[in-house]
Amino acid sequence: MPATFRHLDDVQEACGRCSLAHLCLPYGLGIDDIQKLETLVDVGIPIARGKDLFNQGDALTAIYAVGSGALKTSMIDAEGLEQIMGFYYPGDLLGLDGLGDEVHHCTATALEDSQICRIPFEQLDHLVDEVPGLRRQLMRLMSQALSDDEQLLLTLGRKSSEGRIATLLVSLSRRRQMRGLDASPVRLSMKRVDLANFLGMRIETISRVLRRLQERHIIALDRADVMILDFPALENWAARGAWVADQ
Amino acid sequence: MPATFRHLDDVQEACGRCSLAHLCLPYGLGIDDIQKLETLVDVGIPIARGKDLFNQGDALTAIYAVGSGALKTSMIDAEGLEQIMGFYYPGDLLGLDGLGDEVHHCTATALEDSQICRIPFEQLDHLVDEVPGLRRQLMRLMSQALSDDEQLLLTLGRKSSEGRIATLLVSLSRRRQMRGLDASPVRLSMKRVDLANFLGMRIETISRVLRRLQERHIIALDRADVMILDFPALENWAARGAWVADQ
DNA sequence: CGAGTGGTTTGATCCAGATCAACGAGGTTG
DNA sequence: CAACCTCGTTGATCTGGATCAAACCACTCG
Numbered sequence: 001m002p003a004t005f006r007h008l009d010d011v012q013e014a015c016g017r018c019s020l021a022h023l024c025l026p027y028g029l030g031i032d033d034i035q036k037l038e039t040l041v042d043v044g045i046p047i048a049r050g051k052d053l054f055n056q057g058d059a060l061t062a063i064y065a066v067g068s069g070a071l072k073t074s075m076i077d078a079e080g081l082e083q084i085m086g087f088y089y090p091g092d093l094l095g096l097d098g099l100g101d102e103v104h105h106c107t108a109t110a111l112e113d114s115q116i117c118r119i120p121f122e123q124l125d126h127l128v129d130e131v132p133g134l135r136r137q138l139m140r141l142m143s144q145a146l147s148d149d150e151q152l153l154l155t156l157g158r159k160s161s162e163g164r165i166a167t168l169l170v171s172l173s174r175r176r177q178m179r180g181l182d183a184s185p186v187r188l189s190m191k192r193v194d195l196a197n198f199l200g201m202r203i204e205t206i207s208r209v210l211r212r213l214q215e216r217h218i219i220a221l222d223r224a225d226v227m228i229l230d231f232p233a234l235e236n237w238a239a240r241g242a243w244v245a246d247q
Numbered sequence: 248m249p250a251t252f253r254h255l256d257d258v259q260e261a262c263g264r265c266s267l268a269h270l271c272l273p274y275g276l277g278i279d280d281i282q283k284l285e286t287l288v289d290v291g292i293p294i295a296r297g298k299d300l301f302n303q304g305d306a307l308t309a310i311y312a313v314g315s316g317a318l319k320t321s322m323i324d325a326e327g328l329e330q331i332m333g334f335y336y337p338g339d340l341l342g343l344d345g346l347g348d349e350v351h352h353c354t355a356t357a358l359e360d361s362q363i364c365r366i367p368f369e370q371l372d373h374l375v376d377e378v379p380g381l382r383r384q385l386m387r388l389m390s391q392a393l394s395d396d397e398q399l400l401l402t403l404g405r406k407s408s409e410g411r412i413a414t415l416l417v418s419l420s421r422r423r424q425m426r427g428l429d430a431s432p433v434r435l436s437m438k439r440v441d442l443a444n445f446l447g448m449r450i451e452t453i454s455r456v457l458r459r460l461q462e463r464h465i466i467a468l469d470r471a472d473v474m475i476l477d478f479p480a481l482e483n484w485a486a487r488g489a490w491v492a493d494q
Numbered sequence: 495c496g497a498g499t500g501g502t503t504t505g506a507t508c509c510a511g512a513t514c515a516a517c518g519a520g521g522t523t524g
Numbered sequence: 525c526a527a528c529c530t531c532g533t534t535g536a537t538c539t540g541g542a543t544c545a546a547a548c549c550a551c552t553c554g
Contacts, residue, residue, distance in 0.1 A: 075397065075401065077401055078486065079486040079487075081401075081405060083400065083401045083404060083405060085397055085400065096390065096393065097390055097393040097394055097397065098390065099386050099387070099389075099390045100386060100387035100388070100389070100390030100391050100394070101387070101390070105394055105397065106397075128382070129379050129382070132376050135375070135376070135382060138386075139346050139347060139385075139386070139389070140346070140347035140348070141347070142346075142347070142386070142389045142390065142393065143343065143344055143345065143346045143347030143348070143389065144347050145393055146343065146344040146389065146392055146393055146396065147344055147347070147352055149393065149396040149397065149400065150322065150332055150344065150352065150353075150396065152400060153330065153332065153396065153399060153400060153403060154322065154324055154328075154330045156400060156403050156404045156447070157330060157403045157445075157446075157447035158328060158330060158447055160540075160541090161540075161541065191500095191501075191502095192501075192502065193501085198404075199404075200403070200404035200405055201541075201542085202541075202542060202543080203501090203502075203503095204502090204503080204504085204541090204542080204543085205540090205541060205542075206502095207502065207503050207504080208503085208504085208541090211503080211504090239325065239326040240326075407510075407511090408510075408511065438530095438531075438532095439531070439532065439533095440531085448511075448512085449511075449512060449513080450531090450532075450533095451511090451512080451513085451532095451533080451534085452510090452511060452512075453532095454532065454533055454534080455511090455533085455534085458533080458534090
């Protein structure tokens, strides 16, 4: 269990003490309200690599926060094509897109052995009416998720393969930093095929682009771990790796 | 003023009588609550083609509902590239992605002379605490927006140029039907350059794809209006226009 | 240990769609 | 009415990244 994650035996203070509180639901709440939140959260539920946390189409009975590890979400559309929608790390909330119709729109799968916090929807829904701060934070997080998707749209819609990879690495690194970790190594827990699917390219291209970035001494690859050797250069690739914009 | 839109002189019943209520904020509210909502909504504000409703970076003082006409939203990223994020039609809500930090993340521009309803954020924020149904509907709409973005991601990430155009036409047509209109003609109020930017392709390609769809008698073009002659075939193109998925 | 297996990398071709260039149809201006 | 826009269409090339094919690990299992 990583040092950033609280222990199971002090559940009553789980959220208040959690080192991820500033990224998660408790943010902006007073001590009293955090305590109310804690009473309904199940903390530190283990989930094994490869297992699904929930499946597309399931009734939404809870939303989840990642405690440790990593997960991916994926959708299968009407034509049976799978699309990876996102990768989730400690502090991230899962299931927000299903709040509207109380059905999960995507499947969430653990990329490595992970621990998650379960926040039952029914009770959360009531608590939200009692605690205005909680409603605001929930809306903040939903609106944040909207912005993230929009950022991703920008990337997928306009950037070259090098730009996409660089953007992803920069984004994963920034998210590490928000959690108080070093900028790198970034661990690519997902398989190449997931990366390829997520970025809308082929695994061969992923491989070639990573090799090129390595040859330019911008990154260093060691199995799943990516050391970022030249962050500004990587950001530059993330920025320049776009087709020329019309005006 | 289109028949679907209420008149200015009965503001006190604006939302309750609006034919778009089932798509908009009032959905699911009781009469009393709708009346509370009506007191704070400014209905039918005109906005001229080409004018901005709000700009990226502006403080969010209100969210908006489209009454008539059409708008686009666009973001300019750090590198100065513009990306069209979406097109908005009567009943759609604008500004939700800024609710979190109370700053507009995108610029909203009228594609034709339009009318919009203005819902002041401050008052809405308070009303939301009083009316649980309103909170739920607002969350439903945010979660809907999330799903829309995800759908778009699916399209942009995986589909061929023909698939993208077909998907857009099908989506615009379905949205017409939700507003109680015929499936077509779909009016492409936006310029080719906006369409190209939105779909992540070039205007020349847009033109060629539209021509091909016309040659196959799937659509008929008349200036900005697209008649859909063979809806199943178009849906088929929307579905098939994807690269083969890995497993 | 060798055979089998799932994942990654490398090499050789091919093609959808970008790019470059030219033209046509309205609309506006002096 | 010519000169000039803006916007959309069409034609001819070029190229990034998909596709096809094969080799290359690193593990596991009998």
